Amino acid sequence: MKLKLLKFKSVKSTNDVALRLIKKRYYRPTIISSEKQTNGRGTMGKKWISKKGNLFLTIFFELNQKKIDFKKFAILNAYLIKAILVKNFSNKIKIKWPNDLLIEKKKICGILQETVNNHEKKFLIVGIGINTNYYPKMSNFSSTSIKKIINKSIDNNKLLNIIRDNYEKFLFKSKKNRFSELKKLINNL
Secondary structure (H helix, E strand, C coil), rough: HHHHHHEEEEEHHHHHHHHHHHCCCCCCCEEEEEEEECCCCCCHCEECCCEECCEEEEEECCCCCCCCCCCHHHHHHHHHHHHHHHHHCCCEEEECCEEEECCEEEEEEEEEEEEEEEEEEEEEEEEEEEECCCCCCCCCCECCHHHHHHCCCHHHHHHHHHHHHHHHHHHHHCCCCHHHHHHHHHHHC
């Protein structure tokens, strides 16, 4: 399944852009990326601190797979993004369930998954924020960036293309394979 790529300089939230497109009946599977988010969202109403120079993206598609329900996609999304980051940057990345990726107990990635119904169609919206080059200094949790861990700047466009390619393969396979089979496929990226 091919993902249409939409790039922006600045948005409030890439997930908000996806919601607007779906409400306007734009149903093509899409990946949205922005250089800057002014009001990024996390789970349970939390704010995602969006430092410019990091990677912010949202993937959305119609949920019509018969073999996997949307709750299992939350698990698979975390495994898929972890596998991509491990393969390209560091094997120290761990999943903090249900939606964070950590290196050395410090947050580097958050995943916000939402569903929306529009005109009898159901869509999955997967927002992903990755601290590639910078990280916020917060009092309530520790964070870091991939750059700090590997001591090398990250090319966000290159990483975006890697995520897009892997997600396209994953979505294609999700139509044919069961949850356990997909989990194995992700682990063998």
